[in-house]
Amino acid sequence: MLNIFCNSLGLLRHFRFLSKMSSPLYSSSVPLLDDTKELCKLTKQGLISRVLQLQDHIESSSGSKSHQASMKRKVAPARPFSFAKCGKRRVALKFAYLGCDYDGFACQTTTEKTIEHHVLEALKRTRLIPENENCFYSKAGRTDKGVSALEQVISLNIRSNLINVGSSYGESNSDSAAKDNIDRQIVQENGGHLTDTNIALKDFIEPMQTDTDEETSEFNKELKHVFVDRIPLPDWSEIDENCPIEGEISYLNILNRNTPSDIMFYAWAPVPKDFTARFHCSYRQYKYFFPKCQLDLELMREAASLLVGKNNYQNFCKIDRTRQQMFERSIWEVNIEEVQKNSENDSLTKCCFTVKAEGFLYHQVRYMMSVLFSVGLKQEAPHVVSDLLNLDVIPEKPQYMMASELPLILHETGFPNVKWIHDEDVLVFLLKSGRKMWTDNFTKQSLTETIIEKLTSISNVTSSKDLALEQSGVFSLTHSKGAYVPIKSRQTRKNVAANVSKKNRKRSRSQSKD
Incomplete structure (x- = not known):
């Protein structure tokens, strides 16, 4: 009798818990007894009936929960997208x-x-x-x-x-x-x-x-x-x-x-069905931004003017010896200008090199900028451009480094017959996004300028020779460290390959002796 009583009390408490957690599962046909005193009044047969009744409800409530969970998990498979329609x-x-x-x-x-x-x-x-x-x-x-x-x-x-x-x-x-x-x-x-x-x-x-x-x-x-x-x-x-x-x-x-x-x-x-962006582009225009520093812009303009025209630009590009290449290109326009003058510090004036042509060779713009920087630094004379374009004077490309890639931008592409469509909402969205990027970069620039101003105020940098340290930024990839070697006096790719081959032969002979 005691065991039946305890089982009834435990089942009753469990049933009350289920009723609170899920009220729709509770049935009014099963009255709840409030306390232990009510259970004490029941006979043995009454307690047995009560236990069986509570067990049936607990099992039915568990089955309903599992059924609802299984129904929730069933998701119709996504219909495949048909491009044919x-x-x-x-x-x-x-x-x-x-x-x-x-x-x-x-x-x-x-x-x-x-x-x-x-x-x-x-x-x-x-x-x-x-x-x-x-x-x-x-x-x-x-x-x-x-x-x-x-x-x-x-x-x-x-x-x-x-x-x-x-x-x-x-x-x-x-x-x-x-x-x-x-x-x-x-x-x-x-x-x-x-x-x-x-x-x-x-x-x-x-x-x-x-x-x-x-x-x-x-x-x-x-x-x-x-x-x-x-x-x-x-x-x-x-x-x-x-x-x-x-x-x-x-x-x-x-x-x-x-x-x-x-x-x-x-x-x-x-666009028409036979239009291709690659072959129907009438021209490409690149811009390369750089600080003025100690560069002589007039000498750079004189050298840049020699690049205009139809020429063989073999000495102004990366050469792939594994396949045949054609190095003739026509450069239509070049220009070097000051786009943002800095009245307080002329060396921080922002300058821009612009070049326009139908097409360019491997790294052609960056190699041209490297040579122009050498001219602006008065390490080369402007006529070095003519020498590099004349294969009788310099038949093989000398070994010199390219200018940095970060200031270079594909500024314009020519599609005169294309009627472009803009969306005002899209432009507003892009302007907001662009402003955020500009703010982030402006913050970094302002912090950098603050540090430079502080270091300048406590340093003794006064001579133009010391100020040339400013050139270690965008020009750092142009030339290797040490004494400057004129471009015409540098080793060519052919000579470098011959030296490497000679070293390899020596190495193989020494290894065979060992």
């Missing part, structure tokens, strides 16, 4: 980025820290392009590690709300085959090197290049001037006749909210 159109996207925190623009196999990787991932994640299908992607420029851009442009086929499925405005199979034939013909006739004009997304990833150029480094880029007649010109009439815009997907807003804040899409445009 979507329209598509060919567009160009214009965006800016700060490259100082990235390993360059182009995708690489060894790192995901590239601009192109973030852009493509955003396009795929937002279902604007398929995962593994050819979207006929092309880029106007390929910037190096640390280099920024103000007007980078890419072109691709992208999902649309307005273009009907299967309309002629999208990329057709015949157009794809025609482009592929052009690429194949160029590849077969010129050493078997592949083009990046019309490649599938799965073919983006290229081998890691620690020394990539501001422009595309493939062999076909070198042959663009030879085979330009085989590149079809876009038919802009189809844009004028069939170019719906109202109600289109907000490409800029979607991409800006799915990429890092230092990658900013600010314009888009409908």
Whole structure:
């Protein structure tokens, strides 16, 4: 009798707990007894009935809970996204980025820290392009590690709300085959090197290049001037006749909210189906910012003027000996100007070198800046530029270092027929983001200037020779330490390779003797 009583009391307390935790499970058909005195009044048979009744309710409440939990866990599987049911159109996207925190623009196999990787991932994640299908992607420029851009442009086929499925405005199979034939013909006739004009997304990833150029480094880029007649010109009439815009997907807003804040899409445009950002870019313009310090800008301008024209720039670029290259390029404009005068300290005046051409070689802008800095520091005469352009005077490229990549920016890309579309809300969003980045950098600059002012006030730096220490910033990568060796007197790549080969032979002979 005592055991039955204790079991009844324990079950009653457990049932009360369940009733408080889940009131819908409580049934009024099972009256609760308030205390032990009430239980004492029951007979043995009454206690047994009470225990059995409470056990039934406890089991039913546990079953209801498990059933509800299992019902909550059942989630309908996501329906796969079908691009076959979507329209598509060919567009160009214009965006800016700060490259100082990235390993360059182009995708690489060894790192995901590239601009192109973030852009493509955003396009795929937002279902604007398929995962593994050819979207006929092309880029106007390929910037190096640390280099920024103000007007980078890419072109691709992208999902649309307005273009009907299967309309002629999208990329057709015949157009794809025609482009592929052009690429194949160029590849077969010129050493078997592949083009990046019309490649599938799965073919983006290229081998890691620690020394990539501001422009595309493939062999076909070198042959663009030879085979330009085989590149079809876009038919802009189809844009004028069939170019719906109202109600289109907000490409800029979607991409800006799915990429890092230092990658900013600010314009888009409908383009013809045979338009490629790479081959239909009419010019590229780069700017290189630097402090005036003790540089002689007049000597630099005199030297820079000698770069204009169609020349062989073999001695102003990185040379890849593993394949044939064409070094002729036409530079249209160069300019060196003071863009922000500092009246208190002329050495802190901000200057800018601007160069405009249809295309550039590997690291061409940075090598040119290195030579111009040497002239501005009066370590070289301005005519050194003419000597480097004359292969009869300097037939092999001397060994000299490039200028830093951080002050370089792809400032303009030429697409005269493209009618860019902007979104005011997107521009406001980007301005707020840009202001925040500017504030962060301004704070760092102000703190650095405060430290410099303090050190200047307690130091004895007065002579121009001492002030030349200011040149150790942007110029630190231009020349190695020690006494300056004139460029014409330096070893060439050929001589360096011969010396390395000679050392290797000596090493192998010594190892064989051992």
